[in-house]
Structure formats: structure tokens, C-alpha cells
Amino acid sequence: MTALVVAGLSAREMSRRWTALLLLISLPLWFYLVRRDLTGQSIRMLALGIGWAVSTLTLFVVNASRGVDPRLRLSGASVTSIIGGRLIAMTGAGAMLALGYWALAGFDQDLPHPWAAGLMMLVTAVVAAPFGSLVGALLPRELEGALALLSVCAVQMLADPAGLVAKFMPFWSTREIGTYAVDGGSTDMVWRGLAHAAVVWLFCAGLTLAVFARRLRVARYPEP
Amino acid sequence: MSDWPARFEEELVRLGLQPARARRLSAETAEQAGEHGTDPDRLFGPAHLYARHLVTELRAPALVSERHVSGPVMLRLAGVGKRYRRRTVFSGVDLTVRGGEVAAIVGANGCGKSTLLRVCAGLIRPDAGTVHRTRRVGFVPQDGGTASWLTADEHFTLFGAAAGMVPRKARSTGTHLAARLAWRPAPGQPVQQLSGGTRQKLNLVLGELHGPDLLLLDEPYQGFDQGSYLDFWQQVRAWREAGRAVVVVTHLLHELQNVDHVLDLGAAGGNR
Numbered sequence: 001m002t003a004l005v006v007a008g009l010s011a012r013e014m015s016r017r018w019t020a021l022l023l024l025i026s027l028p029l030w031f032y033l034v035r036r037d038l039t040g041q042s043i044r045m046l047a048l049g050i051g052w053a054v055s056t057l058t059l060f061v062v063n064a065s066r067g068v069d070p071r072l073r074l075s076g077a078s079v080t081s082i083i084g085g086r087l088i089a090m091t092g093a094g095a096m097l098a099l100g101y102w103a104l105a106g107f108d109q110d111l112p113h114p115w116a117a118g119l120m121m122l123v124t125a126v127v128a129a130p131f132g133s134l135v136g137a138l139l140p141r142e143l144e145g146a147l148a149l150l151s152v153c154a155v156q157m158l159a160d161p162a163g164l165v166a167k168f169m170p171f172w173s174t175r176e177i178g179t180y181a182v183d184g185g186s187t188d189m190v191w192r193g194l195a196h197a198a199v200v201w202l203f204c205a206g207l208t209l210a211v212f213a214r215r216l217r218v219a220r221y222p223e224p
Numbered sequence: 225m226s227d228w229p230a231r232f233e234e235e236l237v238r239l240g241l242q243p244a245r246a247r248r249l250s251a252e253t254a255e256q257a258g259e260h261g262t263d264p265d266r267l268f269g270p271a272h273l274y275a276r277h278l279v280t281e282l283r284a285p286a287l288v289s290e291r292h293v294s295g296p297v298m299l300r301l302a303g304v305g306k307r308y309r310r311r312t313v314f315s316g317v318d319l320t321v322r323g324g325e326v327a328a329i330v331g332a333n334g335c336g337k338s339t340l341l342r343v344c345a346g347l348i349r350p351d352a353g354t355v356h357r358t359r360r361v362g363f364v365p366q367d368g369g370t371a372s373w374l375t376a377d378e379h380f381t382l383f384g385a386a387a388g389m390v391p392r393k394a395r396s397t398g399t400h401l402a403a404r405l406a407w408r409p410a411p412g413q414p415v416q417q418l419s420g421g422t423r424q425k426l427n428l429v430l431g432e433l434h435g436p437d438l439l440l441l442d443e444p445y446q447g448f449d450q451g452s453y454l455d456f457w458q459q460v461r462a463w464r465e466a467g468r469a470v471v472v473v474t475h476l477l478h479e480l481q482n483v484d485h486v487l488d489l490g491a492a493g494g495n496r
Contacts, residue, residue, distance in 0.1 A: 001385060001388075002385045002386055005381060005382060005385035005391070006382070006385070009371075009374060009378055009381065009382050012373075012374070012378065013371055013373040013374055014373075016373045016414065017373060064371060064372065064373070065371060067365070067368035067369045067370065067371075068369065068370065068371050068382075070347050070363075071363060071365070071369050071383070071430065071431075072382070072383065072386040073386075074345060074346070074347070074361060074362075074363050075383050075386035075387045075433070075434050076386050076387045076388060076434065077385070077386035218345075218346040218347065219346035219347075219348075219349050219355070220346070221346060221355045221356055221357040222356050223356065223357070223358060223359060224296070224297035224298065224299070224300045224356040224357070224358065
């Protein structure tokens with residue numbers, strides 16, 4: 001119940017920051033348009049743009065709630081409902097963004113496996129929400145958090161997908177599923193991508209919860 | 225049929241009235257609403273708040289003649305201390321506040337007043353001493369503590385949900401409490417568009433929304449105009465008379481005549 005209220009109000013709060021929202025929604029579009037002539041490049045860049053946009057938006061929402069969260073805890077809310085509610089809202093927003101760009105890519109490009117392209121974008125959005133939460137939990141200021149996200153996304157874009165560095169990045173699953181969606185090949189790539197995404201999601205969500213459980217703990221004093 | 229009279233009666237009993245008297249008052253209140261051709265909820269507001277208001281009114285004459293009738297202990301600090309690295313913020317703090325009492329924490333800037341209040345809330349752990357505190361506590365920070373892009377109504381819903389209240393009840397309770405501070409939240413207006421004083425009124429309402437037994441207020445009147453300031457102290461007296469305990473951080477020494485205990489944390493960075 002509390003988690004759903006937190007989710008609904010987080011979504012509403014986010015929808016009112018419409019200038020930031022418009023800029024972030026349009027961000028993947030620029031990534032896509034720059035290499036629109038190359039299907040593979042444009043689709044992968046689009047997905048990474050979705051990841052960057054959703055994680056940055058989550059970072060803003062997490063940072064904007066720093067003053068409210070301790071008071072919600074004192075009023076009786078659990079850490080899980082606060083963090084979980086926010087994650088639900090941001091995942092929902094990310095999924096909608098992914099759906100919109102999937103439709104665009106489907107109309108504009110000739111994709112061998114359109115469903116895999118949709119899956120790639122959805123998985124990217126789903127991973128981006130807890131990743132943005134984790135960065136927000138570890139870096140308390142928006143500027144530092146945004147720079148950290150920029151660094152991670154830049155490394156993810158530039159690193160060799162077959163190399164070790166890329167595999168330790170949060171959006172390696174995007175590259176893996178994207179390769180199948182654009183170039184075809186074995187469905188093993190999809191499964192490897194999904195497994196990587198699941199591990200990253202669990203790691204980011206778990207660590208976010210652990211950080212906030214510590215930060216938002218309320219001392220249980222005995223009654224007088 | 226609304227269950228307002230039953231909830232009203234239950235709250236009266238919980239607040240210490242004899243069951244027979246509570247039943248009679250509940251019936252009279254329902255009759256009164258009937259005479260106006262409306263629901264008690266519409267006429268009197270939320271049942272639990274009207275019950276508290278009524279109990280306050282009933283007890284007020286007795287309290288005037290017998291000011292020092294206090295309730296159970298709501299907060300007890302014994303030898304509490306806090307350090308940040310090598311710097312001692314405060315040490316050896318003792319304070320006991322009972323229901324129906326107001327305590328003021330005073331001292332110079334940087335002496336740890338807000339830190340002590342956060343220790344009382346449980347948001348910061350003390351490094352020394354013991355704290356005993358009632359479970360239901362409301363905390364009002366000096367600033368912040370709200371979400372800039374949400375409206376007052378949405379804050380009531382959010383904080384109400386945290387306390388297990390359904391959205392409708394949380395909103396009606398919030399609106400009712402706001403009215404007692406002479407404030408009527410405008411629908412659709414986000415908090416960032418409110419003045420500093422109105423934002424503090426929202427902070428106060430949020431601290432009281434779940435009906436805490438102990439209120440911890442950190443200079444909550446910042447930005448208030450004269451009228452709101454007087455309303456605030458009137459509200460503190462109403463809380464006291466309703467049997468709640470209030471701890472308020474203040475630097476306005478002329479208000480200390482209105483409180484039961486004064487805890488002076490002294491100069492900045494110094495020990496008590």
C-alpha cells in the first residue's frame with residue numbers, strides 16, 4: 001500500500017519536472033538520429049541513451065527525496081516500501097520510454113528480430129532504474145551522480161563488448177541482446193544478456209536497499 | 225450509515241473519558257449533526273481530531289487551576305552525549321518530558337540543539353547515555369522535509385500512507401490541521417511555490433498528521449508572520465492541554481515563560 005502511494009506520487013512528481021523530463025526523453029533520440037543510417041549503431045546507441053536517461057531521472061528523483069525519507073520512516077514507512085515504490089515508478093516510466101522508442105525503431109529501421117530490439121530497450125530501462133538509485137544512494141549530490149553516470153555510459157559505449165571491462169558495466173546486456181536483434185545469430189546471446197541484466201538488477205537493487213536501510217535506520221528506544 | 229459516532233466514542237474513551245460519558249457525548253454530537261441535516265464528518269471533521277479537541281476543551285478549566293498535572297513520561301534522556309570525530313557536540317544531557325508538558329531546548333548557534341532533537345527522534349544515535357521515548361513521535365525539521373514538486377494534499381496522502389492511513393482520511397485530517405494554523409492549502413499548488421512560512425505550516429501539519437504523543441519541533445516558526453506565530457504558540461498550548469508532550473528548539477527567550485522545562489545546551493561546541 002505505502003509502496004504504491006510512493007510510486008504514484010513519485011511518478012506525479014517526476015511528470016511535473018517537464019523541462020528536465022523533455023530533455024531526458026529526447027536524449028535517446030539524438031543518439032539515434034546521429035547514426036540513423038547504420039541500423040546496428042543507431043539501435044545500440046538508442047538503447048544506451050534510454051539507459052542513461054532513465055538512470056539520470058532516477059538519480060534526480062532519489063536525490064530530491066532525501067529530506068522526506070527520514071520523516072516517512074518516522075511516520076512508520078518501511079525502507080523497502082520507500083525504495084521499492086520509487087523503483088516501481090521509475091521502472092514504469094522507463095518501460096514506457098522503451099516502448100515509445102521501440103515503436104519508432106520498428107517503423108524507421110529494418111530489423112531482423114524486432115522483438116529482441118524491444119526486449120533490449122526494455123531490459124535497459126529495467127536495469128537503469130536500480131542503477132540510477134544506487135548511484136543516487138552512493139553520491140548525494142546531483143552533479144556528482146550525473147557525472148558518474150556519464151562516465152559509466154561512456155565506458156559502456158566505447159569498451160569492446162567482448163572484453164572484460166564491458167562485462168563489468170551495467171548495460172552489457174544491452175549490447176548482447178542488441179547484437180542478436182540487429183545482426184542475428186544464436187539466441188544464447190539473448191539468454192546471456194538476460195542473465196547479466198538479472199545479476200546487475202539484483203546487485204543494484206540489493207545494494208541500494210542496504211545503503212538506505214543503514215541511512216534511514218531509526219533507533220528503537222525503549223518506552224519510558 | 226457512517227461509523228463516525230463509534231470512532232468518536234472510541235477515541236474519547238482512549239483519551240481517558242468514562243465510557244458512559246463518551247457514549248453520551250457521541251450521541252449528542254450525532255444529534256447535533258442530525259439537526260444540521262449533515263454527516264458528523266462534514267460538520268466536525270475527522271472523528272479522532274474532534275475528540276481530541278473536545279477533550280482539550282473539557283479539561284482546560286481544570287488545567288488552568290492545576291497547571292502541573294502531568295501525564296506519563298514521553299521522553300527521558302539520561303547522560304546523553306554526542307561526538308563528531310573528536311569534537312564533543314554535547315554531553316551529559318538529562319531531560320524528562322511528560323505528557324502535557326512543553327520543554328524548550330535553547331543555546332547558541334552550533335551548540336547541538338538540532339542534533340539533540342534528531343537524537344530524540346531516533347534519526348541520530350547518541351554516543352553516550354540512554355534514551356527512553358514513546359513510540360508515536362512527530363518530527364518537524366527546521367527546513368526541508370518536503371518534496372518540492374508535490375502539493376500539500378499529496379504530502380498528506382504520502383505521510384498518511386506511511387502511517388497506515390487511507391488517502392481520504394489523511395487528506396481530511398491534513399486539511400483540518402492546516403485550518404487550525406489559519407491555512408487553507410490551495411489545490412494544485414506545488415510546495416516550491418509556497419512561501420517559507422506556509423511551507424513550515426505544512427511541515428507542522430505533517431509532523432502531527434499521525435497523531436503522535438510526542439512532538440519534536442526544530443524552530444518550526446521560521447518565516448511565520450506575527451499572526452501565524454501567535455497561532456503556533458496557541459497550538460502548542462492546545463497540544464499540552466490535550467496531554468501531548470512537546471519539545472521545541474527555540475532561540476526566542478521571551479517564549480520560555482510558556483514552557484515547563486528549559487534545557488540550555490550552552491555555547492557553541494561547549495560541554496554542558
